[in-house]
Amino acid sequence: MNVNQFLGLASQRVAELEQSIGQLRGEYAKNDQRTVELQQVRETALTELATVNLPGLVPQAIAEVETRTGYGKFRQIDPLDYKARERVRLSQLIANIQADPNFINRDQLLDPAAGELTLKAQQAKQELDLIQSAIGRYEAEPEFVSLFERGYGTDDYQESIFSLRYYSDWRKGDEIVEKLGVEDFAVLRAAYEPLRRSRDLYAKDFQDAQAAIENVRRLIAQFNDARERLDNLAHYVLEECRTALREHLAYVDREQLFEWSKGDRVREALVKKIHGIEKQLEYMKKMTEQQFQNETRVLSEAVLKIKGKITKFGRPKNAYLTLNDAEVQAWLADPRQKLSARRERFWRDYDRVAYYDRYDYYDYTRDMLWWDLMTDGRVDGNFIPEVYDYHQQNPNYHWDSGTAQPTPSPDYGDIPGGVEVS
């Protein structure tokens, strides 16, 4: 094979590999999708756990929250007291709104056809539009407003005769005067100034009317909200308490939470489920990061190698070389096939973790790894810090796949057959 043929093939392979690198992220979209799914499942489970722990606003349930979850806020702020205080506050707020003239006359003020404020706003808008159309011929001219505001044509004009701006203003002023057919800029100023003042006044009227309308609407909204809240106060307070409890549950140490939940199957199952999902999310992220980085590295290295050959054989002194076909094939070997096979294996392992759902198998009383439970100890997880650290600290640990129960063997050191005797 001559060098030109090689360079053509090599460039083509580089383009293909670079394209593959570019598309690599997309190959892992499945993980993004599964992550979102699991996050949703976790959110639901957390909500369920909050509901189980606070089924209603009854003293017994409230009293048990701290024992079962470690959340002590309700000891300090009793939800039932809070509900009572909130009832008083809302009733007072509703009474205040109902006594406000703006709320009392809301229909008269806001009627779309004949409302006092509606009409006032409409009228101000009409005046504003009218004057805006008159003023428009001046303001449509670029630089007119700037010249006007800087006092062009008056004694207040400050530009120095030695500045370029002075001559630019002069030219622009003359152009506008000529275009609008008046004698000089002073005439334009005299006509524009009163119109501008009127426009500002009408604009303020319009804004005031709008603000007054907004104020009445806000009162109405506030009243409706307060009414709605008061009518369903028990529901709202319960939801707020659950939300606060749920936020606590989202972060509380899982082992501790399980300990608190002990003896209650529903709570225990939910804690395990949440914990398991969190571990799944953690492992999935690590797994895909690891696989993605490996693939990127392999492809990038292949690209670099081929580019090196292109540089080498692209030199004029090598232009007439004949290359060995077998060597060329080795240089241009496509790593994607191997990667594809590896990825297939990766997805099999990934699916084991990502679609695991036997959270109830986890046993907090045993020193075990979620990783081993999910993979049945068949996948090397030492790239995950938690797994690596655990194996470092327990060199004799092994997963007993038969019973789905881990059996850490006693640490007898490296002596075969060593036994501990007291």
Added chain:
Amino acid sequence: MRSLTVVAYAVNGAGLGHLTRVLAVLRWMRRIAKCAGTRLDAYVLTTSEASDLALREGFAAFKLPSKTAIRDAEIPKEDYLRLARQWIWHSVGLLKPDILLVDTFPGGTFGELGPVLDVPAKKVFIHRAVKDDFARLDGFKAFLPLYDRIIAIEEPGAAPTGLYDGFEWRVRKVGPILLRGRDELHARADARRRLGIPDEAFAVWVGAGGGGDHTAERTLRSIADFFSEKNDCHLVIGAGPLYRGEPLRGRNLTWHTEPLAALDFPGLDAALSAAGFNSFYELLNAGIPSAFFAQEKIADDQLRRIQAAVDAGAALYITADSTGELSDDALDFAMRRLTDDASRTALSEAAATFVPTNFAREAARLALQVVIDRHELDDAMELAAPEFFDLIERAQVDGETLERALKWFDDADDLAGDELTVFLAKILDGPAGGDRLNGFLAFAKRFPKPTDEHECEQLIESWLVIQDALTAFNNPRGTATFLRDLPLTRRADLEAQTIALEEFLKAVHAGGETIYRAQALIDRHLDPSLGDRALLVALEKATEEVRDEQRL
């Protein structure tokens, strides 16, 4: 972290002085090495029958039977010596020490160290004075030149030996080496409580060394008999861990066989004791008015030791007969002096002057000097003061945490050892000091390492503010997680973050919330698009939310 392997060899039969002394030196070697960023892997090879002392001090000991034990077991001595020589040679060979530390007998007691002394390790010999005729033996002096460093313990009253001719440059002289110095002993009230001494009683220590001497039982019994009618005295009989006789029981009597008895010496009013190296110097270092009697030993000249103290007015001498018994007259004479206030004060002051300090730290420095660079060792010594380790031990800081802390502070320029001790004291002040130090390290790693004292102080002050706020939650596990996940940033102002965080935590706590909810609130309000200000804004909003909830 680099490591240093030390093998210490201590031969003991009827006592535990040699073992105690090597442990005292190893204890300080480990401390100093730690301050020099080095892990000390220390092994003790000993024939002492009280090797659990090593365990108590946190050292691994390999034990050979003592010759006394072999004799009692009726094992042919030759068989044992053959085995012991092989065992020691193989052990040292397998352990491959960087330093071989030997006490008192440079070649061992039956030449067992001879083959060992050609290992590549640096050899350090602790030379406690031995009787002249023993020192002149070839089996003693011929081994001395094989050591790279000889740490000679200068005992008051001992004549120069002239044993080091030709290699004096390898010799360094120190005072008595003790396992615990005066400052490390228990307070008097604690000590008396631990020993079971009634408040009003006159407490007398009665000791016969490690307990292994064949006269020990007779000695202790004769003293106990003397005190049997003296109801105002409380005897603490320090029989020693090696005592094998009948224990003495009775009213006004505490029977003590535990090692490290010296810890409770401040609880005593007087002592009647054999003048073995450890008992003698420990009692005098603690300033206890004491009367000593001599036990007959092969190598140890106890009488000479007593004479030196008597000459200095630091102790009294009482004679014991060849069976170890002390006569009532001698005891009566000694007790009259020991109970007289003026005499006791004079003895106590002279004793404290006679043995003013514990040289274990200095001996450890001299031992390490053979393998650690001098400047590095000087730096480590500056930090490795007794106060520093007292602080670390009281706070129960584990070795790993201390190592991380020292590494962290290491980057602060010009930070002297005492300054570091002050800083650590601030951090460790309060219960669960180890947790506090861990918390500080978790907090501090978010910020650039301090480069001077001022920066160190600033960071510590900030931490103390936050720690106070976190302690209120009474949830160490939760606060550790909170700190770990808290997005503190080195790019935002430390003081501003501290103030905002303190305010937030106080608000959260005042609202009856948990540290977990605090975490949830910060995460919910955290807007990463705000960059360096994200945490400050989140804290501000979260504080506002918590306060709003409280207002309702």
